[in-house]
Amino acid sequence: MSHEQPAKKPVVFRGGGFAPRRIRWIGLAVFFVLIGLMEIGTQTGFITALTLPKPSDVFGTFVHLWESGLLWKHLLPSVTRLAVGATIGTIAGISLGISIGLFSYVRAGLVPLVAAIFPIPKIALLPLFVIWFGIDEGSKYALIALGTFTPTVVATYSAVDNVDRTLIRMGQSFGLSWRSIVLKIVLPGAMPGILSGLRVSLAIAIILLVAAEMLGAEYGVGAYILEAGSLYDLERLFAGVAILSVLGVGVSALVGLVETRLLGWRS
Amino acid sequence: MDLQLEKICHSYGSLEVLSDVSLDIPAGKIVCVVGPSGCGKSTLLRIIGGLERPDSGRVVQIGEPPADSINPLTFVFQDFALLPWRSVRGNISLVLEDHGIRGERCDAIIDDVLARTKLSEFKKALPRQLSGGMKQRVAIARALAVNPAVMLMDEPLSALDSQTRELLMDDLISLWSRNPFTAVYVTHNLQEAVRLGHEIVVLSRRPGVIREIVAIDMPLSERTMGDAGLEAKQKYLWNLMREEAVAADKELISVP
Numbered sequence: 381m382s383h384e385q386p387a388k389k390p391v392v393f394r395g396g397g398f399a400p401r402r403i404r405w406i407g408l409a410v411f412f413v414l415i416g417l418m419e420i421g422t423q424t425g426f427i428t429a430l431t432l433p434k435p436s437d438v439f440g441t442f443v444h445l446w447e448s449g450l451l452w453k454h455l456l457p458s459v460t461r462l463a464v465g466a467t468i469g470t471i472a473g474i475s476l477g478i479s480i481g482l483f484s485y486v487r488a489g490l491v492p493l494v495a496a497i498f499p500i501p502k503i504a505l506l507p508l509f510v511i512w513f514g515i516d517e518g519s520k521y522a523l524i525a526l527g528t529f530t531p532t533v534v535a536t537y538s539a540v541d542n543v544d545r546t547l548i549r550m551g552q553s554f555g556l557s558w559r560s561i562v563l564k565i566v567l568p569g570a571m572p573g574i575l576s577g578l579r580v581s582l583a584i585a586i587i588l589l590v591a592a593e594m595l596g597a598e599y600g601v602g603a604y605i606l607e608a609g610s611l612y613d614l615e616r617l618f619a620g621v622a623i624l625s626v627l628g629v630g631v632s633a634l635v636g637l638v639e640t641r642l643l644g645w646r647s
Numbered sequence: 648m649d650l651q652l653e654k655i656c657h658s659y660g661s662l663e664v665l666s667d668v669s670l671d672i673p674a675g676k677i678v679c680v681v682g683p684s685g686c687g688k689s690t691l692l693r694i695i696g697g698l699e700r701p702d703s704g705r706v707v708q709i710g711e712p713p714a715d716s717i718n719p720l721t722f723v724f725q726d727f728a729l730l731p732w733r734s735v736r737g738n739i740s741l742v743l744e745d746h747g748i749r750g751e752r753c754d755a756i757i758d759d760v761l762a763r764t765k766l767s768e769f770k771k772a773l774p775r776q777l778s779g780g781m782k783q784r785v786a787i788a789r790a791l792a793v794n795p796a797v798m799l800m801d802e803p804l805s806a807l808d809s810q811t812r813e814l815l816m817d818d819l820i821s822l823w824s825r826n827p828f829t830a831v832y833v834t835h836n837l838q839e840a841v842r843l844g845h846e847i848v849v850l851s852r853r854p855g856v857i858r859e860i861v862a863i864d865m866p867l868s869e870r871t872m873g874d875a876g877l878e879a880k881q882k883y884l885w886n887l888m889r890e891e892a893v894a895a896d897k898e899l900i901s902v903p
Contacts, residue, residue: 550728553696554742554793555718564741568732645732645773 433614438622441615455623458589458601461517462627465524466585473529473581474574477536481570482562487537494533502527503591510596520592527588528581535577536570543569572646575639582631586624601627648712648719648796648829649674650695655704657690663854664690665701670848670857672797674710675827677867679844681834683888683895687855688833689801695831696720696799712796717746721795725802727782729774729789735761736770739789746793756792763822764788780811784818791822798830804839813872816842820867837884841877842870849884852891859887 415435421427422434445451480487480494502523509519543566551561593602601623608616650672657665664687672678672695680688693699695706697720712719722728729738736757743753761767764784774782783803790798804812816839822828834840840847847861863880870877 546724546726546728547730549698550722550724553698553718553720553722553799554745554789556742556745560745565730568730643732645775 429614433618437615438618441619442622445619451623454599454601454604457597457599458593459627461520461524461592461600462585462589462631464517465521465589466528466582468521469525469528469585470532470578470581472525473532474536476529477533477574478540478562478567478570480533480537481540482566491537494530497526498530498534502588503595506592506595515596520589520597523592524585524588528585531581531584532574532577535580536574539570539573539577540566542573571642575635575643579632579635582635583628586628586631590624649709650797650829650831651707651709652691652695653705653707655691655694655701655706657687657694657699657701658854665694666854666856668704668850668855668857670860672829672831674796674829676845677823677830677832677843679832679834679840679847680850681837681840681847681884681888682850682855683852683892684835685895686850686852686891688835688850691850691855692722692799692801692831692833695797696722698722713794716794716796717748718742718793719796721790721793721798723783723786723790723798723800723803725805727774727779727786727806729782729785731774734771734773735766735777735785735788738774738785739792742789742793760788760791763791764818778811779807780815783807783815787819787822796829798828800830800832802834803832805834805836812836812839819843820870824868837881837888840884841881842872843867847880847884849887852895 418427418432419435422429422432442451445454476486476490480490505526506519506523509522513519513522547565547569548561551565556564589600590602590605593600594606597603601620605617605620605624608614608620652668652670652672655665655668656663668691670678680691682688690699694701697706708719730741733741739757739760740753743749743756748756757770758767761770764787766781766784766788769777769781769785774785777785783806787803804815807815820843823830832839832843841863844863845867847863849858849861850856851858861880861884863877865874865876
C-alpha cells in the first residue's frame with residue numbers, strides 16, 4: 381500500500397445570487413446615457429427630426445413652459461384631479477376591501493361584482509360619467525376614483541385575508557374588543573398589502589387622468605399632450621410625456637415614504 | 648379559582664379528536680397535558696380558554712377569579728403571537744389598553760412584568776430584534792401583565808432550541824416559586840412535563856381520551872436536570888405513550 385496523499389481539491393462555490401442589492405445611481409446613469417444617445421443621434425442627423433425631437437429642444441420647450449407660467453396652469457388642475465379622484469377611490473376601496481375581508485355576506489355579495497367591474501376599461505364609461513357628473517371636474521374625479529377603487533378593493537381584501545390568524549386569536553384570548561382587533565391587529569397587519577396595491581392603483585390613476593383630460597379639458601397635462609400631438613409638435617409632446625413620467629416617479633416616491641413611515645417594523 | 652372539565656367531546660367533521668375528557672385543574676398547580684401528535688391537546692386547551700366550542704361537555708369555573716385579575720384565562724402561544732409592528736412595551740400595553748388601563752398604572756404594570764421576566768432593557772425593542780427565547784419571555788410577560796387566574800400554555804417552549812428551553816424552564820420555575828400560578832401546560836416534550844408538572848395528564852391517540860394522570864409530589868424548586876426520580880417518571884410516561892406515538896406517526900394526516 382502506498383502512502384501517497386490523496387489529491388486535495390477545493391470545493392467549488394455554487395451559492396450566492398438571488399439576493400437583489402440596492403445599487404444607487406445606475407438607474408439615473410442609464411437614463412442619461414439614453415438621452416445622450418438620442419441627442420447625439422439627432423444632432424448628427426442619424427435620427428431624422430420626424431422620428432425623434434432633439435432632447436435639448438424638448439428641454440428648451442420645458443424651460444419655456446416654466447417661464448411662461450403655462451406649466452403650472454396645466455400641472456395644477458392635473459394634480460388636483462389626481463389627488464381628489466385617487467383619494468376618493470382609495471378611501472372607498474380600502475373601506476370596502478376591509479368589509480369584504482371581515483364579513484362573509486359582504487364578501488359573497490360584492491366580490492363577484494368587483495370582479496365584473498374590474499376588467500371594464502373605465503375610460504369607456506367617461507360619456508356616462510359626463511351625463512351623471514357633468515362635463516367639468518366631476519366626471520374626471522369619478523373616472524379616476526373608479527379606476528383606483530377596484531384594484532384597491534382587491535389588494536385590500538387579499539391583504540386582510542393574509543393577516544396572521546394566530547394574532548387575531550391572541551387578541552380574542554386577551555379579551556380585546558372587536559373594534560380593537562380590527563384597528564390594532566387586522567389593519568396594521570394588512571398595511572403592507574394595501575400599500576403595494578396603492579402603488580398599482582395610483583399608476584392607473586395617472587393613466588386615467590391623462591385619458592380623461594384628452595377627452596375634454598382646456599388645461600391639464602393630458603390636454604397639453606393632445607394639443608401637441610394634433611399639431612405634430614414633437615417637442616411639446618415629449619415635454620408633456622416627461623412631465624407625466626416625473627409625476628409617476630413622484631407618486632411612487634410618496635408611497636415609498638409612507639411605506640418607510642408605516643412599515644419600518646418590517647426590514 | 649379552580650377549573651373543571653366535564654365530559655368534553657369534540658370532532659372536526661367526521662374526525663373525532665376528543666372523547667369524554669373530564670379533568671380537574673386545581674388552583675396553584677401546573678397541570679401538564681402530554682400525548683402523541685394530533686391527539687387534540689391544543690384543541691383541548693383552546694376549548695378551556697373559550698376559543699373553541701366543544702361539541703358536547705363544558706368547562707366550568709369553580710369560585711370567582713381574583714378581583715385584580717384582568718383576563719382570568721390567558722394564553723401563551725407556541726409561536727409567541729407578538730405583533731411585529733409594536734415594541735415590547737407596545738405588545739404588553741395592547742392587552743391593557745382594552746381593559747381601560749392606561750397612563751401611570753399601565754407603565755407600572757409593564758415595568759413590573761418586564762422586571763420579573765428580565766426584559767427591562769428591551770422595552771423599546773421590536774420583536775424582529777429579539778431571539779426566540781426573548782420573544783417567548785415577552786409573551787410570558789404579556790400574560791403576567793393581565794394577572795391571569797389560569798395560564799393556558801400551548802407548547803410554549805417547542806419553538807425554541809434546547810438550551811433556551813432549559814433557561815426558560817428555570818425562569819418558569821422561579822416565577823412559579825415566587826408567586827404560584829395555575830397553569831394548563833400542553834407539551835409533547837416529556838422532559839418539560841416532569842420538570843414543570845404537578846400533575847401530568849396522558850392523552851391517548853385520536854380520539855383523545857385520558858389514559859392516566861400521573862402526579863409528581865417533588866416540589867418544583869427541587870427538580871433538577873438528571874434527577875433519578877424524575878428520569879424514572881419520564882421513562883414511565885414514555886412507556887405509556889410509546890405505542891400510541893408509533894401508531895400516530897404512521898397515520899395519514901387528515902386534520903383540517
